[in-house]
Amino acid sequence: MMRLTWIEATVGDPAHAPLWELLRTHVRQLAAGQAEVRVRHVDTDAGGIRTPANRLLSDAAVLSTAIDALPASDAIVVGCWGAPTVAVRDAVPVPVSTLTDAVARATGSLARRAAVVTVAPALETLFAEDLRAHGASGFLRGRPVRAYAPESTLADVTRAVAEPDDLLSRFDAAAREAVDEGADAVIVGCGYLGALFASHGYASVGGAPDVPVWDPNLLAMEQVLSLVRLADAGIRPTDRGYPRPHGERAIALAAAARRLSDGAPSPERTPA
Secondary structure (H helix, E strand, O other): OEEEEEEEOOOOOHHHHHHHHHHHHHHHHHHOOOEEEEEEEOOOOOOOOOOHHHHHHHHHHHHHHHHHHHHHOOEEEEOOOOOOHHHHHHHOOOOEEEHHHHHHHHHHHHOOOEEEEEOOOHHHHHHHHHHHHOOOOOEOOOOOEEEOOOOOOHHHHHHHOOOOHHHHHHHHHHHHHHHHOOOOEEEEEOHHHHHHHHHOOOOEEOOEEEEEEEOHHHHHHHHHHHHHHHHHOOOOOOOOOOOOOOHHHHHHHHHHHHHHHOOOOOOOOOOO
């Protein structure tokens, strides 16, 4: 069976073990017997991606994890928004999907005025810029990404594994605002939040059952499975578009990514 590594770009802090277990269960269910899924957390606590320096550290941690996972991986998904899609696709010779890339590709075919709802206002501009960089279409003009209020923490999301009502209501309020502005679909702007909402059956905006709420994990899983089928048929990332480092350059890239991400504090990770 195909071996799929699913990279979570936050460390597996044991304080949030129920959330990580929910995420692992969710993505394995999405694979539905088509792949053997291993969820890996990065080793480095980059502190998010809200500043350029933190994002550089996060990207290095993701890249290093992808390179380390390669010997045991036939495909890789980076299950987070703001992921370094092009860098990982450059560096590893297996099919690669990320949440942003999968959402950008699927939405252009499935919606005309979609909106992303994420966890914090600081991410709105970052995610909108990433969608544009991926050539996204099918999104609401003017404000394709918005955040609910108040913004959430990992502790909020972990509590919501068992008691989701508060977090769901905050998200749904922002989703309803997007619908009032014309949105025809809403996308969850967070990987583990997508898993959480799916586990509680939240699939459409409150009061607007014809406006679906899409789990980005599902879109990424379907994209990577499609990319695997294309690779099996001989269609892969082009050499000129994704020139991979070889030999000493590949070794140097892996070493540089590890050096950049080494030494940052991280809690003990939960096993995957």
